[in-house]
Amino acid sequence: DQQVKQNSPSLSVQEGRISILNCDYTNSMFDYFLWYKKYPAEGPTFLISISSIKDKNEDGRFTVFLNKSAKHLSLHIVPSQPGDSAVYFCAAKDPYSGGGADGLTFGKGTHLIIQP
């Protein structure tokens, strides 16, 4: 049951160019979406999020776009830097899934490799 899908296991981008990571979801009840970055032997680090009432959120080099009709979101990183090499996870929250403290549903992740 893959409610959050990241179909690209890996992505290679040249330093300085734009990195675009994609995520699709199936649960129309999701109301909040997040991107996390993960280095080996560390926990996921929060990057940026977007509420379902918005279609874009920007924070420095990172922009998240949400297309609700297509059930698709993407993370843009501009310009890409060597330190951006990591696994990126898309995650989503369903506010009606439980008693209030809602667990996140994660995608499988995309390994982003920034090449010099």
Next chain:
Amino acid sequence: EPEVTQTPSHQVTQMGQEVILRCVPISNHLYFYWYRQILGQKVEFLVSFYNNEISEKSEIFDDQFSVERPDGSNFTLKIRSTKLEDSAMYFCASSDTSSNQPQHFGDGTRLSIL
């Protein structure tokens, strides 16, 4: 910057033994979570905790699992009788509200069941 801390970083346990994984959430946060990631698979939600009780739990969180906030700072996950398939990274997370605020994760405990 405040962070979630987890101990130990690696726990090796014999099958059938009990194990307790410990977490110190960010101090002003009120919502606490446990997730696990089996090698090569995605991060999976186990349980959330608020106001000293379980708020939500997944199908994975069966009777062998329990959580507790024994004092004002620690949040623990107990696995009563470990199985080989419990081998995974276990991540603790916390947030200051439940609605549309990010959950912040610790660096995890690698649990190896022999």
